[in-house]
Amino acid sequence: MAWAQANVRGTYERYAEQASSLGMTGAQVARTILAKMGVSDVKVESVAGQLTDHYDPSAKAVRLSEGIYNSSSLSAAAIAAHECGHVLQDVEGYQFMNFRASMVPAANLGSQFGPMLVLGGFFLNIAGLINVGIVLFAAALLFHVVTLPVEFDASSRALKLVDRLGILQGEENKGARAVLNAAAWTYVATAVYAGLQLLQYIIIARGRD
Numbered sequence: 001m002a003w004a005q006a007n008v009r010g011t012y013e014r015y016a017e018q019a020s021s022l023g024m025t026g027a028q029v030a031r032t033i034l035a036k037m038g039v040s041d042v043k044v045e046s047v048a049g050q051l052t053d054h055y056d057p058s059a060k061a062v063r064l065s066e067g068i069y070n071s072s073s074l075s076a077a078a079i080a081a082h083e084c085g086h087v088l089q090d091v092e093g094y095q096f097m098n099f100r101a102s103m104v105p106a107a108n109l110g111s112q113f114g115p116m117l118v119l120g121g122f123f124l125n126i127a128g129l130i131n132v133g134i135v136l137f138a139a140a141l142l143f144h145v146v147t148l149p150v151e152f153d154a155s156s157r158a159l160k161l162v163d164r165l166g167i168l169q170g171e172e173n174k175g176a177r178a179v180l181n182a183a184a185w186t187y188v189a190t191a192v193y194a195g196l197q198l199l200q201y202i203i204i205a206r207g208r209d
């Protein structure tokens with residue numbers, strides 16, 4: 001996970017220094033894509049922080065961090081286009097996105113209380129508690145796994161759009177791909193980490209027998 005996070009930061013910073021030849025800011029990239037794709041009811045706003053970029057389906061808003069919103073770098077174009085990829089998923093009713101959204105409450109519950117119940121069950125020597133903790137944590141793992149196709153699909157849509165609409169030219173597309181690939185690795189790392197954690201809980205449960 002540390003490697004994935006360092007990698008995404010490094011790649012992001014490298015291409016954050018490289019301006020696109022067209023010079024569109026992240027905000028302009030997002031607005032252009034949405035307009036060209038016929039999406040008129042989603043606004044593009046700036047939000048505080050770094051790497052806080054996201055699409056909020058309930059508010060119908062693409063929120064870009066200030067650095068992305070105002071920057072005309074390859075990183076900014078890639079990330080702005082990625083968030084528009086989520087908008088298009090929403091417009092199309094992309095199944096994995098809906099499923100992922102419906103998993104949020106269970107996943108929050110699972111990642112918060114799953115580990116507590118497993119450890120509590122272990123120390124109090126109550127097998128049922130451990131099992132409930134494992135089931136809860138499995139919901140959190142499922143959420144991280146379902147996140148993968150959603151994120152990969154948004155990036156693949158983004159890369160096609162910036163190329164097809166001429167927002168990025170030639171070699172610049174490679175830079176955008178590198179930024180989005182690095183970001184994808186952080187989601188893979190998170191899912192793998194949660195998988196290993198679940199495995200550890202199962203080993204703890206079995207070790208009691």
Ligand SMILES: [Zn+2]
Pocket residue numbers: 082083086151154
């Ligand atoms: Zn995303």
